[in-house]
Amino acid sequence: GQNIDQPTEMTATEGAIVQINCTYQTSGFNGLFWYQQHAGEAPTFLSYNVLDGLEEKGRFSSFLSRSKGYSYLLLKELQMKDSASYLCAAPNSGNTPLVFGKGTRLSVIA
Amino acid sequence: DTGVSQNPRHKITKRGQNVTFRCDPISEHNRLYWYRQTLGQGPEFLTYFQNEAQLEKSRLLSDRFSAERPKGSFSTLEIQRTEQGDSAMYLCASSLIPGLGTDTQYFGPGTRLTVL
Numbered sequence: 404g405q406n407i408d409q410p411t412e413m414t415a416t417e418g419a420i421v422q423i424n425c426t427y428q429t430s431g432f433n434g435l436f437w438y439q440q441h442a443g444e445a446p447t448f449l450s451y452n453v454l455d456g457l458e459e460k461g462r463f464s465s466f467l468s469r470s471k472g473y474s475y476l477l478l479k480e481l482q483m484k485d486s487a488s489y490l491c492a493a494p495n496s497g498n499t500p501l502v503f504g505k506g507t508r509l510s511v512i513a
Numbered sequence: 514d515t516g517v518s519q520n521p522r523h524k525i526t527k528r529g530q531n532v533t534f535r536c537d538p539i540s541e542h543n544r545l546y547w548y549r550q551t552l553g554q555g556p557e558f559l560t561y562f563q564n565e566a567q568l569e570k571s572r573l574l575s576d577r578f579s580a581e582r583p584k585g586s587f588s589t590l591e592i593q594r595t596e597q598g599d600s601a602m603y604l605c606a607s608s609l610i611p612g613l614g615t616d617t618q619y620f621g622p623g624t625r626l627t628v629l
Contacts, residue, residue, distance in 0.1 A: 500561055503557070
């Protein structure tokens with residue numbers, strides 16, 4: 404099975420850069436997902452990594468190291484609307500249901 | 514709107530009552546997932562379908578829970594004899610399996626269940 408660990412809370416300043424880390428232990432690896440979830444809303448897909456390295460999408464980038472069981476989500480030029488929970492997730496095995504971490508609640512302050 | 518939709522958005526019920534939730538996936542998505550999320554936790558998998566076949570059920574899914582996807586389109590999740598511990602957000606997600614590659618799941622807005 405999967406075990407996914409990420410920090411519970413982080414605070415960062417508007418305009419800054421923040422890195423949210425995620426470590427995972429797998430019995431089989433088939434990619435890693437990041438989702439954003441605003442309070443009371445559904446998770447929305449941000450990124451997917453299956454190969455090592457950095458994937459950039461505008462202000463958001465996601466990095467994966469399969470040998471280290473490690474990923475991070477990088478948010479640049481933070482805006483107040485980026486205050487949300489960020490969920491790291493990976494398939495339990497093969498390409499089936501996602502196992503989610505508990506989420507990192509990011510607060511962006513002025 | 515072509516996203517995943519769920520109804521109702523909120524449900525308040527008394528302990529012991531039965532409730533049913535509906536999920537309409539993104540059109541032509543062949544996979545449909547149900548998750549449950551409580552405050553401060555990530556979503557936890559309950560069950561999923563590929564077309565009309567229910568392929569996997571979590572151990573979290575007690576015999577009071579049943580899900581169907583009769584025609585491979587919308588799905589229903591029923592909870593019988595609700596308990597206070599069933600209070601949670603019930604999330605539905607759908608995806609399209611191309612055969613190879615990612616299974617990116619897109620979530621609906623959820624149904625928030627409160628059991629009194």
